[in-house]
Amino acid sequence: MKVQVKKSPSKGRDLKIILLKVYSLLHKIYGPQNWWPADSSFEVIVGAILTQNTNWSNVEKAITNLKTDNLLHPLALRNISTNKLAALIRPSGYYNIKTKRLKNFLDFLFSSYGGKLYRMKQTGLETLRKEILGVNGIGPETADSILLYALDKPIFVIDAYTRRITECLKITCQGSKYDDLQLVFMQNLPNDSRLFNEYHALIVAHSKAICKTKPDCEKCILCIEKRRRA
DNA sequence: GACCAGGCACATC
DNA sequence: GATGTGCATGGT
Numbered sequence: 671m672k673v674q675v676k677k678s679p680s681k682g683r684d685l686k687i688i689l690l691k692v693y694s695l696l697h698k699i700y701g702p703q704n705w706w707p708a709d710s711s712f713e714v715i716v717g718a719i720l721t722q723n724t725n726w727s728n729v730e731k732a733i734t735n736l737k738t739d740n741l742l743h744p745l746a747l748r749n750i751s752t753n754k755l756a757a758l759i760r761p762s763g764y765y766n767i768k769t770k771r772l773k774n775f776l777d778f779l780f781s782s783y784g785g786k787l788y789r790m791k792q793t794g795l796e797t798l799r800k801e802i803l804g805v806n807g808i809g810p811e812t813a814d815s816i817l818l819y820a821l822d823k824p825i826f827v828i829d830a831y832t833r834r835i836t837e838c839l840k841i842t843c844q845g846s847k848y849d850d851l852q853l854v855f856m857q858n859l860p861n862d863s864r865l866f867n868e869y870h871a872l873i874v875a876h877s878k879a880i881c882k883t884k885p886d887c888e889k890c891i892l893c894i895e896k897r898r899r900a
Numbered sequence: 901g902a903c904c905a906g907g908c909a910c911a912t913c
Numbered sequence: 914g915a916t917g918t919g920c921a922t923g924g925t
Contacts, residue, residue: 718906728905767909
């Protein structure tokens, strides 16, 4: 598989060093993130689906609605009507399609694992990823968020923030495919779910603090460090 | 009022 | 395989 990586300086050993340096800088600035912001693995899964193309603050409103009705459990959520679920998650946007996606995931969870997340956790990463990607409405980012943050599997999550930061630092080309971008991280970092978890969370923290909708290279410590070393 | 936010599936070419 | 479009709310 061809990985679209800029020729210089992000190659081979350099890439490993750069990725670890970026992690080190972010960790020094923002500290441990202890992600995902949720009380349970199931809440992580629901949040991962609800956050698709949506501001997290809107997702929080929907999560709060579900918590208030004590519905953040697989069986409870499986048993409520689609109309009721749609009404509760309305603040997260795209509520009709997300209702279907939540129900699709629950159908999969119950048909394949009897509704038990601990049974999912016992399944190997590659098999489980294929299964989750087979659920209509679950794409690579949502699947990997579930695998890493809900099921503690060592896989790196690529999202809009990750894409933006790697393009800005010229680690990858603009428009790189999801799997290629993921390989850049996974081939150049130790295969450690805790590291992948913390790294992605730090990228989000940094993006929200500095880059937001577009990179602000004047304030960005990563860009400042890059310029200093140039 | 316009723009943006932690995607994804589907239709069309 | 690549590109365009629909899905929707709430904050800035």
